[in-house]
Amino acid sequence: MPNKSRARRSTQRVTMTDVAKLAEVSASTVSLYLRKPDEVSGQLGQRIQDAIDTLGYVPNLMAGALAAARTRVIGVVVPSMVNAIFASTVNTMQKVLGDQGYQLLLGHSDYAEAEEEAVVRTFLSWSPSAMVLTGLNHSRETRRMLSNSDVPVVEMWELGSNPLDTLVGFSHRDVGRAQARHLIEAGCRRIAFIGTRLGVDERAKQRCDGSEEALNDLLGTRHSRVIDCGPGRMAEAASRAFAELLASHPETDGIVFANDMLALGALGEAQRRGIRVPDDIAMIGFGDMDFSNCTLPPLSTIRPPREEIGEAVARCVLQRIQGQPQERRLDLGFELLPRESSRRVTVDA
Numbered sequence: 086m087p088n089k090s091r092a093r094r095s096t097q098r099v100t101m102t103d104v105a106k107l108a109e110v111s112a113s114t115v116s117l118y119l120r121k122p123d124e125v126s127g128q129l130g131q132r133i134q135d136a137i138d139t140l141g142y143v144p145n146l147m148a149g150a151l152a153a154a155r156t157r158v159i160g161v162v163v164p165s166m167v168n169a170i171f172a173s174t175v176n177t178m179q180k181v182l183g184d185q186g187y188q189l190l191l192g193h194s195d196y197a198e199a200e201e202e203a204v205v206r207t208f209l210s211w212s213p214s215a216m217v218l219t220g221l222n223h224s225r226e227t228r229r230m231l232s233n234s235d236v237p238v239v240e241m242w243e244l245g246s247n248p249l250d251t252l253v254g255f256s257h258r259d260v261g262r263a264q265a266r267h268l269i270e271a272g273c274r275r276i277a278f279i280g281t282r283l284g285v286d287e288r289a290k291q292r293c294d295g296s297e298e299a300l301n302d303l304l305g306t307r308h309s310r311v312i313d314c315g316p317g318r319m320a321e322a323a324s325r326a327f328a329e330l331l332a333s334h335p336e337t338d339g340i341v342f343a344n345d346m347l348a349l350g351a352l353g354e355a356q357r358r359g360i361r362v363p364d365d366i367a368m369i370g371f372g373d374m375d376f377s378n379c380t381l382p383p384l385s386t387i388r389p390p391r392e393e394i395g396e397a398v399a400r401c402v403l404q405r406i407q408g409q410p411q412e413r414r415l416d417l418g419f420e421l422l423p424r425e426s427s428r429r430v431t432v433d434a
Contacts, residue, residue, distance in 0.1 A: 155213070
């Protein structure tokens with residue numbers, strides 16, 4: 086039986102009065118410091134700021150106008166505005182929540198905890214009805230701000246331990262295992278991994294780790310090469326990475342890609358070099374982007390539950406706002422889509 090949601094650590098948000106008590110000043114002095122910090126003496130201002138930092142206090146910019154009521158806004162933080170993989174999730178959330186009179190306040194972190202912290206701080210100051218974050222990795226201050234608020238929190242697009250509140254997603258490690266297993270079943274034995282920004286994109290790193298686990302378990306080997314393209318235009322970076330892989334490891338016969346855009350760049354480079362896919366090198370991506378079934382050859386890939394995540398997150402948010410019981414952890418799984426880019430004749434190990 087799934088665990089049902091219970092009230093989180095605190096039912097009261099940290100108030101200006103709490104800050105005033107800790108700093109041993111009046112609430113009006115705290116208010117003045119927040120509005121006009123230059124009009125508060127340096128020593129007194131430092132005491133107030135220390136109290137704010139200790140308590141994780143976030144000023145409510147709407148308090149005067151709304152008289153303690155919440156705005157009908159849901160704060161949503163995604164790692165990238167240009168990565169189309171999150172668009173379906175956000176669009177579905179907007180449709181479901183919009184029907185109930187809520188609007189999304191959208192921000193992006195650029196895969197940086199400090200950027201996410203700044204966005205969360207700003208969103209909390211507008212007294213949202215709920216917060217939705219992408220993934221489980223957050224700065225200590227972000228976790229403290231959200232824990233000290235009474236705002237429902239949903240983390241999405243990932244599964245793992247120690248969620249802030251409610252978790253909706255799937256296992257990226259299992260995705261990586263499925264990608265590598267598929268190439269092995271297609272006859273590949275020397276498999277590489279091409280990703281981007283693996284040092285900051287935790288979910289891509291989990292897929293890389295999962296594919297390596299499958300190689301260890303099924304072949305007793307590891308990746309012939311792991312290439313991190315870094316930031317920039319993914320298709321162009323993948324084209325260069327593919328050329329680098331061929332130069333350093335020409336024996337490679339299969340590639341797991343962190344996403345479909347990287348695979349697209351490698352497919353283009355393979356065509357320019359006269360390399361046959363999948364006969365010479367088999368490929369599998371992640372994302373099932375709109376172009377994935379239109380490449381030459383069509384790209385094998387993993388379809389993540391983009392729309393399903395958006396619908397489940399919206400449902401969880403509404404249940405939390407309404408005080409209804411709900412599941413704390415939703416595993417929505419994923420789908421492997423085998424296409425021509427990996428359909429090779431299976432050989433004996």
